[in-house]
Amino acid sequence: MYNQKKTSALLKTMSFERFGGTKEELKCAKLIQEELKKIKLDSKLESFPVQMGNIKKAKLEVVAPFKIDIECNAYMCCANTPAKGIEADFYYFEQASEVNVKQAKGKICLVNGYVGMKLYKDFAKAGAIALISFNGNIDFPNGYDLDRREMRKTLAGIKNIPAVNILVKDAMMLIEKNVSKVKLTTIQETTTVKSHNVVCDIKGTEGSDVIVLTAHYDSVRFSKGAYDNATGSVCLYALADYFSKNQPKHTLRFVWCGSEERGLLGSKAYVEKHKKELDDIKLCINIDMIGSTLGKRIAVCTSDMSLVNCIDYLGKVVGFPISAKQDVYSSDSTPFADADIPALSFARITPNGGGDIHHRYDVLEHLSDRYLFEDIDFILEFTKRMANAYIIPVPRVVPQNMKDAIDAYFCREKGEKK
Ligand SMILES: [Zn+2]
Known part of the structure; x- marks a missing residue:
């Protein structure tokens, strides 16, 4: 045995x-x-x-209708923003429906949960300029670590854009408080x-x-x-x-x-x-x-x-x-x-x-x-x-x-x- x-x-x-x-x-x-x-x-x-991504800076700021910083982790190996970040309209990309796809162009978009290949294909095609995902469980707001996610090569192959992950409680706040504009900065060095x-x-x-x-x-x-x-x-x-x-x-x-x-x-x-x-x-x-x-x-x-x-x-x-x-x-x-x-x-x-x-x-x-x-x-x-x-x-x-x-x-x- x-x-x-x-x-x-x-x-x-x-x-x-x-x-x-x-x-x-x-x-x-x-x-x-x-x-x-x-x-x-x-x-x-x-x-x-x-x-591997050596992350130097990851910052997500709400710009309008009020100002606040949100805790975030940059996706490992995602695209860098310019040093001063990118500012754009915020949009909740709930799913890859035709309506969501039509409205995402040029915006920094929140997506639901984990970003799989299927969702990302439509997301990138829609012309969104940056991605925000979230993890955790809203019933246990302090029970989860803030995930460090990765822009996999398979995703980056479609289009590599700046991306961060936040906690679900913050995702909920962004929607509840009708956030309209955000600023995102992601700077990292990618190595093998x-x-x-x-x-x-x-x-x-x-x-x-x-x-x-x-x-x-x-x-x-x-x-x-x-x-x-x-x-x-x-x-x-x-x-x-x-x-x-x-x-x-x-x-x-x-x-x-x-x-x-x-x-x-x-x-x-x-x-x-x-x-x-x-x-x-x-x-x-x-x-x-x-x-x-x-x-x-x-x-x-x-x-x-x-x-x-x-x-x-x-x-x-x-x-x-x-x-x-x-x-x-x-x-x-x-x-x-x-x-x-x-x-x-x-x-x-x-x-x-x-x-x-x-x-x-x-x-x-x-x-x-x-x-x-x-x-x-x-x-x-x-x-x-x-x-x-x-x-x-x-x-x-x-x-x-x-x-x-x-x-x-x-x-x-x-x-x-x-
Ligand atoms: Zn396994």
């Missing part, structure tokens, strides 16, 4: 903020490597570039640093087939990322521990991915770097968030239905409640599926209010050893069957409906290049 005590201990030691590209993330990568070394497994670090994947192979006894096992080990800012995704990371460790003592038929490649939270950057970098060797990879098994005290088990398969049925059968055979479906999961399985490798993600998803992610409340206290080990046991059981299969039973194809779903996930238009 695998060592439960060590698995549990690793979960505790790696529960600290480890944002992609920082020295804390690298510290965690080395911690994983040390633990692997203790069970006689060699691993290597594969680096890949990520952008390294993030890392930790890669470890356990050679199979036969053939050249490879099964890749992935889990991201980075976290967002202000989050210890115990659930998201120290749990998946230690699951990978437990599996590596087991297979180091029970050699599989097919080669297993363990990849602890960096910078997942910044846009699946680690898994994208892995797929890009190893383009020529991808033919050997027959399946990707990803783990992102397990072991929560409250929750339900899911498996999301970006593959044909055989994998869905296989997990459904196995759950019933061993008495493990899990619902498997065919879809795209927002995690490191997706870049592999995008490279035509059948890929799935295992997770235990928490119900609303039962332990959320991406803030300071993602802590060990919301996790349970009992569920963590039950989850790992099932994932191990499934992996054993694949790793020791006479023939890996999943066809190495990603069907058209899933290809379309991946295109939609990455917001690619028809015919747009990957």
